[in-house]
Amino acid sequence: MADLLPEHPEFLWRNPDPKKSYDAVIVGGGGHGLATAYFLAKNHGMTNIAILEKGWLAGGNMARNTTIIRSNYLWDESAAIYEHALKLWEILPEELEYDFLFSQRGVMNLAHTLGDVRESMRRVGANKLNGVDAEWLDPQQVKELCPILNINDNIRYPVMGATYQPRAGIAKHDHVAWAFARKCDELGVDIIQNCEVTGFVKDGNRVTGVKTNRGTINTEKVGLCAAGHSSVLAEMAGFRLPIQSHPLQALVSELHEPVHPTVVMSNHVHVYVSQAHKGELVMGAGVDSYNGYGQRGSFHVIEHQMAAAVELFPIFARAHVLRTWGGIVDTTLDASPIVGTTPVENMFVNCGWGTGGFKGTPAAGLTFAHTIATGTPHELNKPFALERFETGALIDEHGAAAVAH
Amino acid sequence: MLLISCPNCGSRDETEFHYGGQAHVAYPENPNELNDREWAEFLFYRDNTKGAFAERWLHSTGCRQWFNMLRDTVTYDIQAVYPMGAARPDKSAPAPESGTASTAPDSTTTGTAAPSIAATSTATSTAPASATAPEGATK
Numbered sequence: 001m002a003d004l005l006p007e008h009p010e011f012l013w014r015n016p017d018p019k020k021s022y023d024a025v026i027v028g029g030g031g032h033g034l035a036t037a038y039f040l041a042k043n044h045g046m047t048n049i050a051i052l053e054k055g056w057l058a059g060g061n062m063a064r065n066t067t068i069i070r071s072n073y074l075w076d077e078s079a080a081i082y083e084h085a086l087k088l089w090e091i092l093p094e095e096l097e098y099d100f101l102f103s104q105r106g107v108m109n110l111a112h113t114l115g116d117v118r119e120s121m122r123r124v125g126a127n128k129l130n131g132v133d134a135e136w137l138d139p140q141q142v143k144e145l146c147p148i149l150n151i152n153d154n155i156r157y158p159v160m161g162a163t164y165q166p167r168a169g170i171a172k173h174d175h176v177a178w179a180f181a182r183k184c185d186e187l188g189v190d191i192i193q194n195c196e197v198t199g200f201v202k203d204g205n206r207v208t209g210v211k212t213n214r215g216t217i218n219t220e221k222v223g224l225c226a227a228g229h230s231s232v233l234a235e236m237a238g239f240r241l242p243i244q245s246h247p248l249q250a251l252v253s254e255l256h257e258p259v260h261p262t263v264v265m266s267n268h269v270h271v272y273v274s275q276a277h278k279g280e281l282v283m284g285a286g287v288d289s290y291n292g293y294g295q296r297g298s299f300h301v302i303e304h305q306m307a308a309a310v311e312l313f314p315i316f317a318r319a320h321v322l323r324t325w326g327g328i329v330d331t332t333l334d335a336s337p338i339v340g341t342t343p344v345e346n347m348f349v350n351c352g353w354g355t356g357g358f359k360g361t362p363a364a365g366l367t368f369a370h371t372i373a374t375g376t377p378h379e380l381n382k383p384f385a386l387e388r389f390e391t392g393a394l395i396d397e398h399g400a401a402a403v404a405h
Numbered sequence: 406m407l408l409i410s411c412p413n414c415g416s417r418d419e420t421e422f423h424y425g426g427q428a429h430v431a432y433p434e435n436p437n438e439l440n441d442r443e444w445a446e447f448l449f450y451r452d453n454t455k456g457a458f459a460e461r462w463l464h465s466t467g468c469r470q471w472f473n474m475l476r477d478t479v480t481y482d483i484q485a486v487y488p489m490g491a492a493r494p495d496k497s498a499p500a501p502e503s504g505t506a507s508t509a510p511d512s513t514t515t516g517t518a519a520p521s522i523a524a525t526s527t528a529t530s531t532a533p534a535s536a537t538a539p540e541g542a543t544k
Contacts, residue, residue, distance in 0.1 A: 231453035242449040244426070245478075289424035290407075293455045293479045298406045300420050333449050390445040 005172070005277065006099055012178050013057075013185035018192050021218035022050045024372055025210050027197050027233060028225035029053025030062040031173070031358060032350055034180035034191075035365020036223055036372070041187035043366070044373035049189055050219075052212060054196035058177030061227050064295075064327035065358040066250050066272060066284040068263055070107040070168035071132050074123050077383040077395045078336060079130035084380055085363035086167060092362060098179035100172050101277055105262050107168035108137070108146065110312075112157035112268040120163045127165070137162045146262050148315050155311050157269050170263060170274050173358060180365075200237045206345040207237065222347045223372045225364075228293065228328025230351035239343040241351060242389050243330045246287035247297035248355055251305075251324040255279035259315065271308035281319060283309055287329060287355060296326040329354050334394040339368055339381040348372050349386070410486050413468040425461030427451040428473045429493065454478060459493045 024040060026033045029051045040046040053059075069089055071082035093099050111117045120136065127134035139151040142162045151159045181191055192214070201209030201216060209218045224233050228245040260275035270285045285305035288297035302324050310317050331354040332338065338352040350368040353360055367381035377385065388394055407419035433439050433447055452458070458478045463471050475485040475495060485494045 229455070232455050240446075240450050241453070242445075242451075243453055244451060245453055245455075290476070290481075291426075291453065291458060291460070291478050292481065294481055298419055300406055300418075389449040390441045392441075 005101070006175075008178065009182075012182040013191050016190045016192065018050060018052075018195060018212070018214055018217050019190065021209075022048055022190070023219070024049040024221040024223065025217060025219040026051045026223045026225055027210070028060075028227065028229075029057045029191060029193065030060050030225065030227065031058060031177055031180070031361040032227070032353070032364045032368070033223075033225035034058070034177055034184060035361050036225055036350065036368045037184045037189045037191075037365075038180050038187070039365045039369035040373060041184065041189055044369060046373060047188035050217070051184070051189060051191045052195045052197055052210065052217075053191070053193045056193050057181055057191060058174065061327040061329065061357060062173055062177050064248075064250065064325055065173055066274065066282050067170045067173045067276070067358060068107060068168070068265075068272065068274065069102070069171060069359040070165050070263075071359070072107070072109070072123065072127050072134055072163060072165045072168070073132075073397060074126050075395050075397060076130060078397055079127065079132050081363050081367070081380045081384070082360060083130065083132050084366070085360050088362035088366065089171065089359075090167075092176075092179070096179040096183050098175065098182065100175035100179050102169060102171040103277070104167050104169040105274075106145070106164055106166045107263040107265060108142065108162045108164050110142070110162045110264065110266040110268070111160045112266065113160070116268055117160050120161065124163050127163075133165055133167050135164050135166075137164050146260070146264060148259055148313050149264065150312055150314050157311075159312075162264075168263065170276070172277065176361065197233060197236070200344075200347075202238070202344070204345075205343075207347045220346065221372055223368060224342075224347070224349045224351065225368070227330050227351060227353065227357060230330050230349065234342070234349070237342070237344050237347055241338070241349070241386070242332055243338075243352055244291055245293055245328050245330055246290070247292040247294060247326040248284070248287045248329040249297045249301055249305075249324060249326045250282065250284040251302060252276070252283075252322050253281040253316075253319040254322045256281065256319065260313075264312070266308065266312060269308040269311060271305045271312065273309055273313065280322065281309075281316065287331065288326075293328055294326070295328055329357075331355070334388075334396045335398040336395040337364070337384050338386050339364060340371055340377050340385040340387075341375075342386065407481065407483065409462065409474070409483065411464045411467055411470075412472050412486055412488060413470055414464060417464070417467060421464060421466040423463040423465040425463055425471065428459040428461045457484060457495060461489075 026037050033051050037051050071086040073079045073082050111120045124134045124136050138161050139159050143151045196213045199211035207222050226233050231241050231243050234241045256279050263274040265272035273283050276282050330351050332352040339350045342349050367378040370378035410416050471489050473487050476483050
C-alpha cells in the first residue's frame, strides 16, 4: 500500500494584519520566501519581519513542482549550493519538527546517446570531486534499480546507462511549506496572505517601504522571492532582471500501487517521473517555448512528455492523466539562479531558479537570509550575483547539470 | 496550443512555429563603443512583460519566414501579426529597427507588408545616426 500521510494540527500559523513597519519584508510566500524568513529569524535574530504573499501561502510554484531534490550539478558553484541544500534537506525534518516525507529514493538521469554517456560520466566524475554522491550505472544496473524501465533496444533512443545519485529523492512540497510556515510563525514572523505588492517607496535609490493593497508598509530591507513575477517587481522598483518567465507544466496520473521505486529523468527523450507517496505518477518535462504568465501552457507539451514516458515505461500506457497544471518559472540564460544585491539599495533579489527551484529551497533561504541580514553574499551565493551577466562569469548549467529544461 | 496566423500561410498550429523572443531588439549600432553593461543588456536582458508583448516567431515547418506578433502573456490572446521591420502596431510612435539582419529581406517574406513598411526598414540604414542610435545602441 501507499504511505499514509501524517495528520496536521488544525492551525499552523496566525493570519496577522500587517504592522506599520518591519525590519525586513520578504515579497513572496512560497518555499523560498518562507525559508528566507525562517533563516533570517533563526540565524540572524531578525524576528520583526513579514512575508507578503499576494495569494495564499505556497500556492504558486511551491504547489506546482514535481518535488524532485538532487544535487548532481556539473559546475563547482552549483554543486556547492545544491549539495548544501541537500544536506539541509536531510536535517530539516528534525529541525523543523515536521515530517515532510523526504524520501531519499535516488534520482537516475538516463543517457540515450554516446554524447549523453560521455557527458554523464564526466558529470559523475565532477560530482565525486565535489563530494556529491554519484555513480554510473550500465543498462542492467538501471533495470535492477527500476524494473519497470524499458532497457531494450526496440525504442528510438534505447537506454545506454544512467547516472545515479542515491541521496536524492522527493518530498511533500506542501508539507515543506507548512513546516517552514509554522516555525516562522513561532519565531514571530508575520505571514501576511492576500497582500499584493503594488509598488515600492524609495528615498533616492534606497528602498524604504512597500506599497500593497493593504496599505504602505515601512521597512529597512526588502527581499524579493517572487519567482516568475520577479521581473514585474523589479520593474516597479526601477531595475531590470535578465529573466524570462515561461509556463512549465506537470501532470499526475490517478493513484496506483507502488511500481516506481526511484526518480527517473531523461533529458533526451525528455520526461521526469516519480511516484508520489500517495501513489500517483508525477511527470514533468520542459517549459513552453513562449513567455507566459498564465500558469498554463500548450497541450502538445504534455503530449510530448507522455509519449516519452510511455516509451520508457511501457507499463504506463494504460494509466490515465488525472490532472495537468502549469507554473511560471523564471529562467536565466545560463540556467543558474540569481541571489544577491540589486541596483537598488537595501533591496535584494532571489530569483532565476527556473525549472529547479524546489530542490534549492533551503540553500536559497540560508544564503539569501545571510545576504539580507549582512548586506553581503554568503560564500555559497557569491558566484550567483546579478553582476555575472556583466563580468561574463556565467555558471552555464544548460544541459550540463542533468537539467531537464 | 496556440493557433497562429502566419502572414504567408494562414492559421496553423503552434507546433509548426519556433519562438524567437522579444521583437525590436536591434544589434548595437556601434559595437566597438559598448561597455560591459551595455553588452550585458544586449546579450542577456530582454523585456519580460506581463501583458501585451511584441515577439518574433518563425514559421519553421511552413514558409520558414520570420514575423512579429503582439500577444498578451497572461491571456495568451494574439492581438496582431505584423511583418519584420514594421513598428509595433499598438504604439503610436514608430520604433524603427536599425542594424538588425532580419529586417532587410522583409519585402519578400510577408504577403501583407505594405510598401511603406518595406521602405521604413530599408530607409533606416541610411537615416542619420541620431535618429536610431540611442535606442538601438543600448537595447
